[in-house]
Amino acid sequence: MKSKPTTLAALDIVSIIVLGISTYLALVFAPTEAVMGQVQRVFYFHIGTAWVGLLGFILAAVTGVIYLVTKDLKWDRVEVAAVEVSLIFFFITIVLGSVWARPAWNTWWTWDPRLTTAAVTELIYVAYFMLRQGIEDPERRARFGAVYTLLGGISAPITFMVIRMFRTIHPVVIGNQSAEAQGGFSMTADMRVAFFFALFAFTVIFIDLFWRRIRLADLQEKVEQLRLKVTI
Amino acid sequence: MDTIPDTTNYMIAGYAIAFATMAIYVVSIFIRSRNLDQDLSTLKDLDEEAAKKE
Numbered sequence: 001m002k003s004k005p006t007t008l009a010a011l012d013i014v015s016i017i018v019l020g021i022s023t024y025l026a027l028v029f030a031p032t033e034a035v036m037g038q039v040q041r042v043f044y045f046h047i048g049t050a051w052v053g054l055l056g057f058i059l060a061a062v063t064g065v066i067y068l069v070t071k072d073l074k075w076d077r078v079e080v081a082a083v084e085v086s087l088i089f090f091f092i093t094i095v096l097g098s099v100w101a102r103p104a105w106n107t108w109w110t111w112d113p114r115l116t117t118a119a120v121t122e123l124i125y126v127a128y129f130m131l132r133q134g135i136e137d138p139e140r141r142a143r144f145g146a147v148y149t150l151l152g153g154i155s156a157p158i159t160f161m162v163i164r165m166f167r168t169i170h171p172v173v174i175g176n177q178s179a180e181a182q183g184g185f186s187m188t189a190d191m192r193v194a195f196f197f198a199l200f201a202f203t204v205i206f207i208d209l210f211w212r213r214i215r216l217a218d219l220q221e222k223v224e225q226l227r228l229k230v231t232i
Numbered sequence: 233m234d235t236i237p238d239t240t241n242y243m244i245a246g247y248a249i250a251f252a253t254m255a256i257y258v259v260s261i262f263i264r265s266r267n268l269d270q271d272l273s274t275l276k277d278l279d280e281e282a283a284k285k286e
Contacts, residue, residue, distance in 0.1 A: 039239035
């Protein structure tokens, strides 16, 4: 494997810095919300991780299409990287939402349209890894993965739009929300700073981890190729 | 005047889980990468030995 590129090393450092700044803005800089109190501060990471999670699932669908067109296994590795990193971030989104819901809705979980579609999306991509493991042939596995992520990718816009289309208790911070929404709030100027910086910070962190995960997959491929050569 | 509810513990729990999850993932990437580097090094040695025998 090539030694760590300077750009990636710099991106590692930038990621740590922006994560630190985003944490400061969320925990210290942003004012305390008057109705929910301190727990509202999880909102900044909740949205930041949801943004990159859903973006990564769409990215996986796009790379799946590129694989189907080019038949280059490199795109399968990129697709796996996108799904894995997004799965981690989207898991954080769901957990933070649940932690927020306990004091705001008086329950850890409810089968609201948004929570249901988010859980289904996460499970679709957990199943993606389980199903891939059952296919030996790399090209068949890649073809399956490409079609699966293309179909699975539909769940990302549905999860995003569902609170804007159906009656739901999940608040919509930007845009019109359902009359049943509970726990919504209007962002102050300082809250907006923390909010938009969190989106930026998690985008940087996602790119960093995505790049690292692609390099890991490339290294894995190199080991497999050499293993085959040595075995033969 | 209404008082703000004390939900600090929930906030701490949320951030602790978020940071722990990210840390575990970063460590997993590091460990997998290190193991693959070791595998690659071993395989290269085996490949060189095979080439010498030929």
